Amino acid sequence: xxxxxxxxxxxxxxxxxxxxxxxxxxxxxxxxxxxxxxxxxxxxxxxxxxxxxxxxxxxxxxxxxxxxxxxxxxxxxxxxxxxxxxxxxxxxxxxxxxxxxxxxxxxxxxxxxxxxxxxxxxxxxxxxxxxxxxxxxxxxxxxxxxxxxxxxxxxxxxxxxxxxxxxxxxxxxxxxxxxxxxxxxxxxxxxxxxxxxxxxxxxxxxxxxxxxxxxxxxxxxxxxxxxxxxxxxxxxxxxxxxxxxxxxxxxxxxxxxxxxxxxxxxxxxxxxxxxxxxxxxxxxxxxxxxxxxxxxxxxxxxxxxxxxxxxxxxxxxxxxxxxxxxxxxxxxxxxxxxxxxx
Amino acid sequence: xxxxxxxxxxxxxxxxxxxxxxxxxxxxxxxxxxxxxxxxxxxxxxxxxxxxxxxxxxxxxxxxxxxxxxxxxxxxxxxxxxxxxxxxxxxxxxxxxxxxxxxxxxxxxxxxxxxxxxxxxxxxxxxxxxxxxxxxxxxxxxxxxxxxxxxxxxxxxxxxxxxxxxxxxxxxxxxxxxxxxxxxxxxxxxxxxxxxxxxxxxxxxxxxxxxxxxxxxxxxxxxxxxxxxxxxxxxxxxxxxxxxxxxxxxxxxxxxxxxxxxxxxxxxxxxxxxxxxxxxxxxxxxxxxxxxxxxxxxxxxxxxxxxxxxxxxxxxxxxxxxxxxxxxxxxxxxxxxxxxxx
DNA sequence: ATGAAAGCGCTAACAG
DNA sequence: CTGTTAGCGCTTTCAT
Numbered sequence: 001x002x003x004x005x006x007x008x009x010x011x012x013x014x015x016x017x018x019x020x021x022x023x024x025x026x027x028x029x030x031x032x033x034x035x036x037x038x039x040x041x042x043x044x045x046x047x048x049x050x051x052x053x054x055x056x057x058x059x060x061x062x063x064x065x066x067x068x069x070x071x072x073x074x075x076x077x078x079x080x081x082x083x084x085x086x087x088x089x090x091x092x093x094x095x096x097x098x099x100x101x102x103x104x105x106x107x108x109x110x111x112x113x114x115x116x117x118x119x120x121x122x123x124x125x126x127x128x129x130x131x132x133x134x135x136x137x138x139x140x141x142x143x144x145x146x147x148x149x150x151x152x153x154x155x156x157x158x159x160x161x162x163x164x165x166x167x168x169x170x171x172x173x174x175x176x177x178x179x180x181x182x183x184x185x186x187x188x189x190x191x192x193x194x195x196x197x198x199x200x201x202x203x204x205x206x207x208x209x210x211x212x213x214x215x216x217x218x219x220x221x222x223x224x225x226x227x228x229x230x231x232x233x234x235x236x237x238x239x240x241x242x243x244x245x246x247x248x249x250x251x252x253x254x255x256x257x258x259x260x261x262x263x264x265x266x267x268x269x270x271x272x273x274x275x276x277x278x279x280x281x282x283x284x285x286x287x288x289x290x291x292x293x294x295x296x297x298x299x300x301x302x303x304x305x306x307x308x309x310x311x312x313x314x315x316x317x318x319x320x321x322x323x324x325x326x327x328x329x330x331x332x333x334x335x336x337x338x339x340x341x342x
Numbered sequence: 343x344x345x346x347x348x349x350x351x352x353x354x355x356x357x358x359x360x361x362x363x364x365x366x367x368x369x370x371x372x373x374x375x376x377x378x379x380x381x382x383x384x385x386x387x388x389x390x391x392x393x394x395x396x397x398x399x400x401x402x403x404x405x406x407x408x409x410x411x412x413x414x415x416x417x418x419x420x421x422x423x424x425x426x427x428x429x430x431x432x433x434x435x436x437x438x439x440x441x442x443x444x445x446x447x448x449x450x451x452x453x454x455x456x457x458x459x460x461x462x463x464x465x466x467x468x469x470x471x472x473x474x475x476x477x478x479x480x481x482x483x484x485x486x487x488x489x490x491x492x493x494x495x496x497x498x499x500x501x502x503x504x505x506x507x508x509x510x511x512x513x514x515x516x517x518x519x520x521x522x523x524x525x526x527x528x529x530x531x532x533x534x535x536x537x538x539x540x541x542x543x544x545x546x547x548x549x550x551x552x553x554x555x556x557x558x559x560x561x562x563x564x565x566x567x568x569x570x571x572x573x574x575x576x577x578x579x580x581x582x583x584x585x586x587x588x589x590x591x592x593x594x595x596x597x598x599x600x601x602x603x604x605x606x607x608x609x610x611x612x613x614x615x616x617x618x619x620x621x622x623x624x625x626x627x628x629x630x631x632x633x634x635x636x637x638x639x640x641x642x643x644x645x646x647x648x649x650x651x652x653x654x655x656x657x658x659x660x661x662x663x664x665x666x667x668x669x670x671x672x673x674x675x676x677x678x679x680x681x682x683x684x
Numbered sequence: 685a686t687g688a689a690a691g692c693g694c695t696a697a698c699a700g
Numbered sequence: 701c702t703g704t705t706a707g708c709g710c711t712t713t714c715a716t
Contacts, residue, residue: 006710018685021711029685051435053709055394056692093393175681183639186528214681250638298531306671329648335677339517339556342672347693360705363695371701395693609713 004047013041024049036137055095062096064316066153067114067128069105074232074259075285076091077105080129080154087313097315106198106231108133118148125149125316129167130157132200149319153312155203163319166311168303168333170203174210174257174303177280177337181253182219184278184297189221190252193244197232197258207282227250230260238263245271256281264266265291275324293338300336307331345388360434366391397437406658408495409456409470412446416574418600419447422471425647440655448540448573450475459479460490465549467491467658469508472499474542478617481596491661495654497545505661508653510645510675511610512545516552516599518620518643518677523595524561531549531563532594535586539574539600549599549624564595572602580605580642587613598623607633608640635680682684 015034022040023031030038041047058297058301071081081100088098103110111128112135118126126143130136130152140160143150149163156165181192194211196204208227215224223247230237237260245251254277256264261281265288268277279298283289284305292298308331315328352362357376362374365380372380383389420640423442429444446453453470454477460468468485471477472494482502485492498507523534536553538546548561550569557566567590572579578604587593587609598606603623607630610619621640625631626647634640641658650673657670 019686031685048435050709051399052394055713056398059692093390172682176679179679179681183526332676334674334681337518337521339521340514340675363703373701392693399695561706
């Protein structure tokens with residue numbers, strides 16, 4: 001497998017380098033007949049363009065913007081910032097610049113405003129952790145109109161014109177949670193608590209959907225209590241769960257579909273019932289995981305952030321037509337039990 | 343963030359390009375004082391080497407060899423070949439050539455022979471799906487002596503001098519299997535079957551270890567039957583499990599730690615006991631997964647091959663000092679329940 | 685519509 | 701030990 005260069009292609013086709021380049025990059029100003037001659041030469045010689053040389057010569061610089069809820073909102077978001085930053089570092093020497101813009105969590109107007117300020121010539125693409133909101137949807141649609149590729153990450157907004165949603169299958173996650181809880185309850189009857197951040201978060205809403213569906217259909221002996229909105233904030237989830245535990249002595253399981261697990265763990269610690277409630281949660285910090293897994297039977301659903309961010313970057317590059325086809329893998333959810341903590 | 347080139351570094355340090363290059367690439371023959379001056383300049387200017395230019399100039403061509411059990415051995419191995427081939431394709435235009443060499447599964451001598459024939463100047467690194475065997479261990483050590491980086495993949499051999507084992511935590515996988523089975527059995531007593539390919543396969547041995555450990559300690563009401571060696575072959579696993587099912591009417595769970603699941607599924611289909619046995623298996627094909635998940639309660643442990651192969655390539659490139667440090671992620675095991683099939 | 689020639693940023697002979 | 705210089709393969713003005 002020899003190295004065929006544009007030079008040999010040019011020679012073989014009886015044209016100059018410039019012409020070969022024009023054909024290769026589909027630029028106009030070449031006679032059809034010439035195009036064919038060049039393409040024939042490419043085929044004949046089995047020419048493969050050298051990606052490094054091309055990148056060097058073009059001096060290309062790609063810019064992508066990640067729009068995320070502010071770090072510090074909760075550990076998931078803090079970690080997400082970190083993950084994006086890490087990915088940015090890794091891509092930097094491939095001439096891919098990645099920046100992050102913050103918005104106050106749950107603040108639709110802030111998010112919409114941020115999106116409104118994005119210009120086509122500034123960014124080659126935008127990845128956004130969205131939320132359900134007409135305002136937000138509208139701005140995403142406008143971005144797409146301005147030909148700025150947009151993908152949603154972690155939490156979607158539908159039906160907007162964003163190119164893809166990249167993230168775990170949240171309905172499946174909810175179903176798994178219900179399945180685990182139902183099996184572990186082993187036929188006992190009692191009530192089940194479900195906590196989300198806020199129902200405008202598409203991902204949390206999806207999880208609830210899947211959860212309810214399986215719980216109702218397969219475990220009718222378990223009564224689902226009204227959903228609690230904890231704003232992904234331990235200062236809210238803690239007290240709310242605490243009073244729920246007090247009000248429902250028969251509560252035997254908790255599904256935390258959002259964040260704010262520190263509050264939840266706290267409330268559970270103070271609870272005295274035996275056996276302690278079954279808990280299924282989504283998490284990110286190792287600390288939360290350890291605390292959660294120490295209960296009776298508890299499972300943690302883990303979402304591969306790194307992969308999600310990598311996928312987002314790949315997708316955006318694909319949309320910006322910098323890099324060819326990207327077979328995106330679905331983002332994985334891992335289930336952690338006590339026995340497989342890393 | 344401007345573009346700093348080696349040229350500016352040279353100027354700022356008061357040396358020539360060649361010297362900068364020497365320092366940058368850690369080549370010898372530079373006075374310590376000069377090295378410091380250059381490094382200072384690099385820091386000061388925030389110089390980042392352009393990977394494309396470097397790759398272009400070096401004309402580097404990396405060659406890595408994957409040594410695997412022949413495809414067709416079982417679907418896992420067939421898929422592994424395919425995964426390696428796919429990775430090879432993706433790396434090809436980055437001037438990384440990946441080849442595969444086959445050996446007959448379970449044939450220590452064949453594997454050892456293959457390894458013995460590898461020359462240092464032919465390959466920049468070797469990834470091998472190994473097995474426990476003095477012969478194999480010896481050849482791996484010899485390769486390392488000849489300064490050919492070696493990593494093991496999927497199944498390790500210890501204590502050889504290979505650089506790293508890349509693969510899932512098989513003891514953890516075994517523990518999870520036991521945990522799931524124990525929980526699902528819900529206190530019933532009965533016997534449990536464990537099938538592996540062969541005990542010389544390090545990964546299967548590890549899974550057994552973790553499995554036994556948790557089963558004994560936490561679920562003493564479950565009796566573990568003698569381990570069956572099924573050679574990862576459905577023609578063997580099927581009949582063996584079938585006779586086991588006949589001999590043990592109280593058998594209530596099966597852990598398939600190896601391959602050959604088609605045979606296992608077949609045997610379970612013919613079995614009439616109610617409820618059907620709990621099954622935990624490792625798998626690869628979607629078909630096996632679907633079949634397995636249709637039982638009473640069954641879980642499938644899924645191993646991320648793509649990631650494993652990518653990790654192997656990264657690790658080898660790191661060892662070949664082509665690419666800097668790669669923070670390898672542990673390879674994930676995903677648990678599939680009926681509700682989260684992709 | 686096509687060609688000639690000058691780089692892109694880094695590396696590696698070859699001198700000194 | 702350090703500097704000079706000629707590329708690597710592709711892109712891109714600027715002529716023709």
